[in-house]
Amino acid sequence: MQPSLRQSHGRSRRRRSHHALEPVHPTACPLSGQPKMHHRACNESGYVRPGLKISVPKLKIGENKD
DSSP states (O other), rough: OOSSSSOOOHHHHHTTTTOOOOOOOOOOOOOOEEEEESSSSTTTTTTTTTEEOOOBBBGGSSSSOO
């Protein structure tokens, strides 16, 4: 079934103007200084947020590199 009124190209493009991807903005990990994404664990130190550090040996997150 066809729509009764076709939407113009300009109207469709104006609607899609807000769909563009934005660049990611990583911050520095306070323990290691490496860039890390918000709400993610730091690969080097395992830091997530104050009071929470994780260690995943299989993924080499939070491992001591000796």
